Amino acid sequence: MTLVSALGVVLSRSVVHSALFMSGSFLGISGYFVMLNAPALAAFQVLIYVGAVTVVILFGIMFTQKPQVRRYRTIINRQFWAGFLVAAGVGCFLAYVLAAENWGDTKAGNGPREVAAFGRDLLGVSQGAEIFTLLFEVASVLLLVAVVAAIVVSRRKMGQGVDRGVRE
Amino acid sequence: MPGVPVQVQQFIDALVSAPPLEGYLVVGAFLFAIGAWGALIRRNAVVIFMCVELMINGVNLTLVAFADYLPGAGGLGVSYAVLVIAIAAAEIAVGLAIVLAVFRSRRTVNVDEVTSMRG
Amino acid sequence: MQTVGQQLIITAIPALPALVFFVLALFGRLLKESAQYVAILGVTISLVFSAFALLFVAGIVPGGGAPIEFAVNWINLGAGGNFSMGVYIDGLAAVMLVVVSFVSLMIQLYSGAFMEGDKRFAWFYAVLNLFTASMLGLVLAPNFIQLYVFWELVGLCSYLLVGHWFEKPSARDAAMKAFIVTRIGDAALFVGIIIFWATTGSVAFSDISLAAQSGFIGGSLFTTAVILVFVGAVGKSAQFPLHVWLPDAMEGPTPVSALIHAATMVAAGVYLVARTYDIFVQSPTAMLTVAYIGGFTALMAATMALVKRDIKRVIAYSTVSQLGYMMLGLGIGNYTGGIFHLYNHAFFKALLFLCAGSIIYAMNSYNLFEMGGLRRRMPITFWAMVIAGLSLSGIFPFSGFWSKDSIVASAYDEHYYLLFGMALLTVFMTAFYIFRAIFLAFTGEPRTQGAREAGESPGIMTGPMMLLAFLSIVSGWVGIPPGLGIPIPDYFDEFVHPSEFAVSTLNIEEPSFSFVLAAISVVVALLGIGLAYALYVARPELAGTLASRFSWLHKFLDKGWYFDALYGATFVRFAMWLGKATRGFDRNVIGGAVSGVGRGATGTGSLLQRLQSGGVQNYALFILLSVLIIGIVVGAQYAVIVVGLIVLITAAAFAVGTRL
Numbered sequence: 001m002t003l004v005s006a007l008g009v010v011l012s013r014s015v016v017h018s019a020l021f022m023s024g025s026f027l028g029i030s031g032y033f034v035m036l037n038a039p040a041l042a043a044f045q046v047l048i049y050v051g052a053v054t055v056v057i058l059f060g061i062m063f064t065q066k067p068q069v070r071r072y073r074t075i076i077n078r079q080f081w082a083g084f085l086v087a088a089g090v091g092c093f094l095a096y097v098l099a100a101e102n103w104g105d106t107k108a109g110n111g112p113r114e115v116a117a118f119g120r121d122l123l124g125v126s127q128g129a130e131i132f133t134l135l136f137e138v139a140s141v142l143l144l145v146a147v148v149a150a151i152v153v154s155r156r157k158m159g160q161g162v163d164r165g166v167r168e
Numbered sequence: 169m170p171g172v173p174v175q176v177q178q179f180i181d182a183l184v185s186a187p188p189l190e191g192y193l194v195v196g197a198f199l200f201a202i203g204a205w206g207a208l209i210r211r212n213a214v215v216i217f218m219c220v221e222l223m224i225n226g227v228n229l230t231l232v233a234f235a236d237y238l239p240g241a242g243g244l245g246v247s248y249a250v251l252v253i254a255i256a257a258a259e260i261a262v263g264l265a266i267v268l269a270v271f272r273s274r275r276t277v278n279v280d281e282v283t284s285m286r287g
Numbered sequence: 288m289q290t291v292g293q294q295l296i297i298t299a300i301p302a303l304p305a306l307v308f309f310v311l312a313l314f315g316r317l318l319k320e321s322a323q324y325v326a327i328l329g330v331t332i333s334l335v336f337s338a339f340a341l342l343f344v345a346g347i348v349p350g351g352g353a354p355i356e357f358a359v360n361w362i363n364l365g366a367g368g369n370f371s372m373g374v375y376i377d378g379l380a381a382v383m384l385v386v387v388s389f390v391s392l393m394i395q396l397y398s399g400a401f402m403e404g405d406k407r408f409a410w411f412y413a414v415l416n417l418f419t420a421s422m423l424g425l426v427l428a429p430n431f432i433q434l435y436v437f438w439e440l441v442g443l444c445s446y447l448l449v450g451h452w453f454e455k456p457s458a459r460d461a462a463m464k465a466f467i468v469t470r471i472g473d474a475a476l477f478v479g480i481i482i483f484w485a486t487t488g489s490v491a492f493s494d495i496s497l498a499a500q501s502g503f504i505g506g507s508l509f510t511t512a513v514i515l516v517f518v519g520a521v522g523k524s525a526q527f528p529l530h531v532w533l534p535d536a537m538e539g540p541t542p543v544s545a546l547i548h549a550a551t552m553v554a555a556g557v558y559l560v561a562r563t564y565d566i567f568v569q570s571p572t573a574m575l576t577v578a579y580i581g582g583f584t585a586l587m588a589a590t591m592a593l594v595k596r597d598i599k600r601v602i603a604y605s606t607v608s609q610l611g612y613m614m615l616g617l618g619i620g621n622y623t624g625g626i627f628h629l630y631n632h633a634f635f636k637a638l639l640f641l642c643a644g645s646i647i648y649a650m651n652s653y654n655l656f657e658m659g660g661l662r663r664r665m666p667i668t669f670w671a672m673v674i675a676g677l678s679l680s681g682i683f684p685f686s687g688f689w690s691k692d693s694i695v696a697s698a699y700d701e702h703y704y705l706l707f708g709m710a711l712l713t714v715f716m717t718a719f720y721i722f723r724a725i726f727l728a729f730t731g732e733p734r735t736q737g738a739r740e741a742g743e744s745p746g747i748m749t750g751p752m753m754l755l756a757f758l759s760i761v762s763g764w765v766g767i768p769p770g771l772g773i774p775i776p777d778y779f780d781e782f783v784h785p786s787e788f789a790v791s792t793l794n795i796e797e798p799s800f801s802f803v804l805a806a807i808s809v810v811v812a813l814l815g816i817g818l819a820y821a822l823y824v825a826r827p828e829l830a831g832t833l834a835s836r837f838s839w840l841h842k843f844l845d846k847g848w849y850f851d852a853l854y855g856a857t858f859v860r861f862a863m864w865l866g867k868a869t870r871g872f873d874r875n876v877i878g879g880a881v882s883g884v885g886r887g888a889t890g891t892g893s894l895l896q897r898l899q900s901g902g903v904q905n906y907a908l909f910i911l912l913s914v915l916i917i918g919i920v921v922g923a924q925y926a927v928i929v930v931g932l933i934v935l936i937t938a939a940a941f942a943v944g945t946r947l
Contacts, residue, residue, distance in 0.1 A: 003199060009202075010203075010205060015215060025225065026225065036233055036236040038232055038249075041250060045253065052257065056260055060264040064213075079908055083204075083209045083908055085935060086912045087204045088201065088935070089936060090201050091201025091204075094200065095193070095194045095197040098197055099190040135251055142258055145258075146257075204911055207904070208907055216904075
């Protein structure tokens with residue numbers, strides 16, 4: 001489902017459809033997270049991605065609205081086949097390398113099943129995860145900066161008219 | 169479950185048992201690839217962002233898969249994945265702000281038409 | 288030369304004009320017409336010092352009486368590589384110093400009026416002084432290398448001066464011709480010097496002479512080297528077969544012709560032979576070569592002068608002819624006679640050129656057939672030219688008589704009867720052509736308006752002319768041979784004589800003065816003058832008839848025995864072809880290669896430019912592709928996958944290539 005949704009993102013003619021396919025893909029990923037013994041992460045994924053990111057993207061689509069297109073030519077540029085070959089190459093290569101590599105003794109079940117363990121990991125309290133204290137703080141600052149930047153960049157300049165939205 | 173053939177039972181066992189590590193990795197790789205392909209071929213800037221998100225998710229998947237399957241990692245890959253999500257969100261915010269600004273000045277989000285760096 | 292002061296005086300002789308050259312070259316633009324005063328000051332001081340040197344060597348100044356010699360070590364490369372720059376003044380050099388500086392002074396005075404208003408007035412004086420300095424340096428040289436350095440400098444100055452009016456293409460060509468033809472001689476001279484240096488380890492004249500005597504240099508090699516040195520002299524003195532440049536060099540201003548091509552530079556060749564006389568006399572073959580080439584040149588040039596229309600060309604051929612005389616004299620062993628003629632010739636030939644210049648200044652025309660009747664209009668010029676002409680023809684008691692007679696007589700006495708005949712015939716023709724020129728220019732009626740309006744030249748021009756005319760009469764009187772009964776001792780013979788060694792090698796007896804031979808040469812000359820009178824004054828139409836009757840001969844002589852045509856068809860054509868081929872190679876191959884590199888870079892650049900489409904996705908495509916490639920390369924152990932992916936990449940590259 002994840003992969004099919006991803007294909008849908010790429011090949012859909014409508015932008016809104018692409019956004020919905022994207023959130024479908026996110027849901028699939030979140031399912032994977034559950035299977036990988038990281039339920040808290042799955043919850044995060046759904047909250048942030050499916051919730052916030054999708055909404056933001058939809059907002060973006062709304063503000064930059066274009067009419068629905070009929071032909072693929074309008075939404076796909078000239079690199080279709082070249083891109084396909086290169087991406088397929090990268091994908092196959094990565095898949096093969098990752099699959100063929102000997103990862104040693106693997107056993108499922110190492111993920112932080114309990115939320116408490118997950119929380120302690122994330123905040124840098126548990127054994128061997130001390131670096132995360134710093135990383136957590138840095139991430140917060142980064143988010144702050146991103147918020148400010150987003151506001152600054154998308155400010156309306158003096159003299160610019162009201163955003164009329166639709167182009168024609 | 170009683171009453172079902174061995175193959176079916178095996179099939180069902182296979183269904184519910186944990187998939188091998190490589191499975192997750194392959195899915196992650198292909199998700200990445202599809203996202204890359206989309207980023208290369210779509211003209212709409214917002215769609216390109218979406219494809220970038222796909223790529224990030226693919227990587228996250230790989231990360232978390234390793235975190236779960238490799239005993240020596242201590243399960244920390246999950247925390248990394250959280251941070252990645254945070255950063256991706258920040259990136260989306262700023263990126264969309266830029267797209268909006270470009271749209272305001274040029275009335276287009278078609279990246280083919282933003283070619284000032286042609287040389 | 289004992290005191291430093293005296294050494295300085297001698298060094299100043301060439302150094303002062305050189306200094307004037309630098310000053311005028313740098314500040315000429317500021318000085319403009321005042322340049323002549325600076326120059327004249329320099330040359331006058333040089334003249335005074337030269338006179339001092341002369342008196343010193345002659346023994347009149349206390350402490351003298353012997354040749355002046357001093358030198359400083361210039362390059363020292365060890366045994367055999369020792370070159371010095373120095374001074375050697377004996378009688379010969381002292382006389383030359385005075386002659387060169389005196390004639391140079393006369394010319395520079397004269398040029399003040401002749402070159403007035405010239406665009407490059409100061410530069411003219413600058414190069415004139417450089418030339419004077421070089422000639423003086425050449426005369427002072429005690430060894431071959433110093434001589435060669437100044438030899439080349441003199442050639443350079445000749446090129447610069449002949450091409451002074453370089454706006455005229457004929458002047459440019461003439462300058463190049465002069466330089467190239469003398470270059471041939473210079474090359475031969477240099478080879479000769481190298482041979483001498485290689486065999487004896489020294490370049491000083493005295494050393495080489497001694498070495499040759501002791502048999503250091505083998506017989507035929509020695510003769511070859513000597514003849515090569517003579518070829519250098521042939522080039523510089525415009526002897527056959529390198530005589531073709533001198534008539535063309537008349538494209539330069541007349542003062543240049545007077546100085547360089549009459550009195551000094553062309554004399555350098557004769558001087559070279561005289562200076563290296565001790566070496567020359569050891570090779571009888573070389574001596575004969577010198578004599579016969581000299582004699583033949585004298586005759587040949589005289590025939591060419593018979594039919595020329597351009598007054599300067601007549602005088603130019605006359606110079607070639609007279610130089611032939613000097614070579615003849617030297618070759619048969621009459622050292623004193625040859626040098627004596629050089630000394631006299633300097634004065635009357637310079638005077639002839641100055642007269643020609645005076646006519647040109649007044650009339651703005653070279654053509655003899657446009658002149659006429661100038662006798663009343665330009666009396667000073669007329670009489671000066673007549674005096675010079677008589678001196679040139681060798682009429683008693685003018686200066687030319689004494690030296691010419693010496694050479695002609697010695698030819699007879701030494702039993703070179705063929706040369707005697709050639710010399711005598713040349714005397715006849717010389718008298719004829721110079722008086723042809725004089726009669727055409729000065730007698731009869733003016734043939735053109737320009738001739739009618741001609742007036743005498745200004746004093747600064749006629750002054751030097753008169754002075755030279757005076758000298759043309761009396762300069763020969765210092766060399767009157769004793770047998771005539773005139774009580775003036777033969778100063779010249781005492782002063783300028785070959786060395787003891789040369790005398791003993793040549794084994795020539797000092798002949799006594801022969802009235803018969805003197806009378807013969809005077810009579811022959813008078814016959815020439817008479818014929819000229821007959822053809823150009825009494826019956827002018829006869830000249831025209833003769834010219835058309837013997838038109839083939841006339842043409843042959845007029846075209847200089849077709850030497851120019853011959854050289855042009857062979858050497859010049861070949862050289863031009865070689866030049867064009869080289870230019871083509873340079874332009875197409877080398878130039879093409881260079882610009883090809885440029886075009887290649889530009890082409891590659893424009894090809895690569897298409898990669899920069901400005902599209903971010905395009906760039907991203909390349910990035911991903913590169914990542915793939917790197918991955919393949921790094922993970923090369925997965926051979927199967929590699930093969931498969933190489934196919935994929937190739938396909939992608941094709942797709943990229945065509946899509947883009």
